[in-house]
Amino acid sequence: MKKSLLSLRGLLTAAIAIITFGANAQTWDFTTLGTTDKNNLNADKVNWTYDSDKERWGNGLVLSNQTLIANGQELDFTKGLHVSATKADQVRIDPKTGCFTLNASEATITIPSLKAGDNITVLAKCSSSSVARYVLASNVTASAGFSEESAATSKTNVTHKGTVTADGDVTLSTNGGMYFYKIEVTGEGEGPVGPTPSDPDHAVAMNPMANQMMLTIADNSVKYYNTAELESVDLDKTTGKVTVTPKAADWTDEYLRNVSTISFTKGIPTGSEGEIINRGVNITEAKGWLESAYVKWTPFEGATSYNVYVKGGKYADYTRIDRELVRDYGTYGRADMVGLPANVYALKVVPVIDGTEDTASASEATDMSVKAHDRSGFAFLRNAVTAPYDGSGIGAYKENGELKDNATVIYVTAETAKTVTCKVFYDKAYREFTGLQAIMDALQKGTAKEPICVRIVGTIKDTDMDSFSSSAEGLQIKGKNAYAPVNVTVEGIGDDATTWGFGFLIRNCSSVEMRNFANMCCMDDALSFDTQNAHCWVHHMDFFYGSVGGDKDQAKGDGTVDIKGNTRYITVAYNHFWDNGKTSLCGMKSESTEDYADYHHNWFDHSDSRHPRVRTITTHVWNNYYDGVAKYGVGATMGSSIFVESNFYRHTKDPMMISKQGTDGKGDGTFSGEDGGMIKSFGNLYAEKGASSNYTVITHTASADDFDCYEASSRDEQVPASYVTKFGNTSYSNFDTNPSLMHTYTAQPAAEVPATVMGFYGAGRLNKGDFQWTFDNATEDTNYDVISALKTALVNYSSKLVKIF
Structure with missing residues (x-):
């Protein structure tokens, strides 16, 4: 037997991408008809007749164990099958019904050159609602269907299964008109199906940290192998055998005719470190993330505070970042700069001693690559008819990642949730509101002009808040009427921002963004988009257990992110x-x-x-x-x-x-x-x-x-x-x-x-x-x-x- 052997050695050490190899199983899915086949059928007016009322084609030939041809090309629809018919219109292709039809008992389908032990499955249905019909199969030992006893009317789909008895052809016949939806043959070739000779095999657990090869088995389970540990993977296309050989062991794993795809996946991306230049302050970590960058350092002797500066993008020179972004965690200091469009940035940390910057001891982290957020999804659909979106950005940020030109930023900590202030254009004049819930309540008037960016620093608990306007959820953000544009972003700073003991009710709002904070032990739902919201975006959040509810299925809380009440164009990512x-x-x-x-x-x-x-x-x-x-x-x-x-x-x-x-x-x-x-x-x-x-x-x-x-x-x-x-x-x-x-x-x-x-x-x-x-x-x-x-x-x-x- 001539063999076709493909070696995948090169892929084991290459910059690994996804490479997929087709399955050895033969499947004919008659529920869909490809565009090429449609074009060829339409072009072949001699051999095929189109019924425009029933939207189907009938073959006009007498056929004797032949492949189906249209416009000089074998149809992909039935590629590899042989069909027989004693007169015209006994064979039909019916994309409207989604089937391949044998319209007479004299018409047959032959599957050539099968092997003993192959498994065959046929899904079919009688075309008549009053006369029961059946499918028979030659050279098959039936386990389900394939008998006169399995006859049924058009009210019942019948799944026929069996095993090929001897090497050779299998012919399907009927006692009348039948719709065929699918024919599937598994175990094509010689010998048994399965992993040999080792059972169990030497596959490892899925490890996203490592580059791995994935073998998808015919039942859609997956076997994993670390590519660094493999010498070669060989695929014999003729026998359908996949052989996995390690570098430093005496085993081989052989999979025979049961591997449908072979894929290679990269390990988890970890982000790239910035270039650290320490002159005094000891910077220990610096990275760019998604439209943000951060730096960490150990305490500098004598420093009572630090000023941190950003450079890159629109910041041609070092520009000081907001002081609220520079925090003390006891054993280390940390600063996060947010609102950065994708680019390369630098951060400089300057210690402050007795109120004066010690510039000689300043240290820098440069070459920090900042990436853009993935703004895919319905939230960003611009041609939405019922709730238009103009592409200006969701919440307080533009689509390029920087703050909108007139945005107001408020920083909220456990200590300031009750006392934080913000001026909001309320009715006909600017008024100052105090407390986070009070500021959000001011939006209900519907006259606010500026987007609001709420930046959470550290943990805010329910007991820290000024009040809650939703007794069920907690903090309420509500527009004046349906789909009112409020342009609010609630975002966490750094990797520890958390709301604890309450959730959020969003109602009558368009353009709300929630990002980069955790929600723990909420009252009911963590986020409830309840009633006529649009173009809202929830991303990069951590959601944990809520409080125990009254129903037996609420031991972990009620909902987590619920979307209801004609809320539309929402992306949860x-x-x-x-x-x-x-x-x-x-x-x-x-x-x-x-x-x-x-x-x-x-x-x-x-x-x-x-x-x-x-x-x-x-x-x-x-x-x-x-x-x-x-x-x-x-x-x-x-x-x-x-x-x-x-x-x-x-x-x-x-x-x-x-x-x-x-x-x-x-x-x-x-x-x-x-x-x-x-x-x-x-x-x-x-x-x-x-x-x-x-x-x-x-x-x-x-x-x-x-x-x-x-x-x-x-x-x-x-x-x-x-x-x-x-x-x-x-x-x-x-x-x-x-x-x-x-x-x-x-x-x-x-x-x-x-x-x-x-x-x-x-x-x-x-x-x-x-x-x-x-x-x-x-x-x-x-x-x-x-x-x-x-x-x-x-x-x-x-x-x-x-x-x-």
Whole structure:
């Protein structure tokens, strides 16, 4: 047998990128028809007849075990299959119904050159509502279907399964008209399927810190190998064998016909250090981050304070930063400069002794690369009809990352939350308001002229606040009326900014940004976007347990980030959710499909459910890392349309569900008996699956009317209108392929997501925050109870901030 051997040695030491190799399994998905095939069918007026009423093509030839040709080209739709027909129109291609039709008992499909032991699966349905029909298969030992006893009418999709008996062809025949949706052959080639000779294999655990090779197995589980430890990886395309050889061991791992893709991923980006020039003050750490840069130093003898200066970008010369950005943590000093457009910057630290700068002892950190925030998502959609956005920036910042020209900045600490002042244009004149809640309340008048940037320094507890205008949530930000532009940013300074004991209620607001602070032990929801908000952006936040609620499912608090009440054009991105119980409710019961939200690059770190749970709202869920999710990932109800794209699911139970069908239909139901919403899935990756079938998504090719999602073969594939929810009869809106509705973005391959999300520029606060917790995957992947030690640590959390210099 001639072999085609591909060696991947070079990729093991190269600057590693994602390289993907196709699967050995043969699959024909008849639910979609490619553009090239459509063009060739339309061009071939001799051999194919188009029925414009039913939007399908019929073949006009007598066929004898032939490939299907249109316009001189073999159709990709049936590539590799041989078809027979005794007269015209016995073979049809029907993209409207999403199937390949044999329209007579004389028509057959042959799958050539299979091997004994290969597995074959066929999903089909009778074309008649009154006459029961069946599919038979030659040279197959059937385990399900493939018999006269399996005959059914058009009310039932039938999944046929069997094993090829002997080397040779398999021919599918019927006793009448049948719709074929999918044919799948696994185990192509000689011998058994599986890893040989070692079982267990020598794969390692996923380690985002290291460069790794990922082998995606046919069941969508993943095997990891550290590339630094490998000598070679060889792929034999003829036999389908992948051989993994180490550098310094005497084993080899051989995978035979069960590897679908081979991917290479980079380790976590850690950010680049600035160039430190110490002349007196001992700078210990300096880095640029996202539109900010920071510097840390050890206390300088005799210094009572420090002045810190920034240079770079619009700062041609060293310019002093606000004193509130320069803080004392006892054993070290720290300064963070924010509002920096992407560029290269320097920070200079000058000690102050007896009120005078000691310039001779000043030290610098230069060459700090500052990157821009990722402003992808519905929040930034400029052609939004129902809530226009002009591109001037969300909150108090421009889209280039610097403060808006007339923005007011207020710094809030535990000591100043009650006493901080701000002048707001109120009615017809400027008035000074005292206390953070009082300042936010002034926005309700609707006459404020300046954007407001609230900068949190250290920890602010509920007892530190002047008052709360929301008894349920805590701090309220409210506009005068629906979608009122308030232009408010609430941001944390450094890596330790925290709100403790309360959350935020946002109502009637457009242009609100929340970023770079933690929320711990909130009253009810951490963030509640409740009632007619638009163009709001939540990013780089750390969300922890809330207070225990009154319901049995509120042991970890109620919601975390809830979006409801006709709130629209919301982006929730790069956030770290720490074992939250209910992560995000997206919609109540009154919203319309004109409300849009997206979730991207979030780290769902052992959080339990609602990632998100969507009612009615049109939602894009992309490039998130589901890390040990105990209950479910995405939930679709009440007519919603959700595009679930290129997410990485590690040991996630029920990655996506539609109410009362598919996986959710197996049990008592998860979504309060609500009708379903539609999910389109593309490019998602499932790793470290459990033994339960709940870890396997049911796609439309497995069941055309009882599925978890429609699994698209390409990102731009549209879901046919014939696919509807089992309850509610909802079809998918195809918003994601409509440029007038969809936001602009670039999705990463799912394999890249964990390293991005866990990296320096990824989810959560700068430097991953000052509070860390390591979950034991062996127990916490499937546990949805409160972790008592984590709860205690959060309740007892206290800031390390001593003072502002």
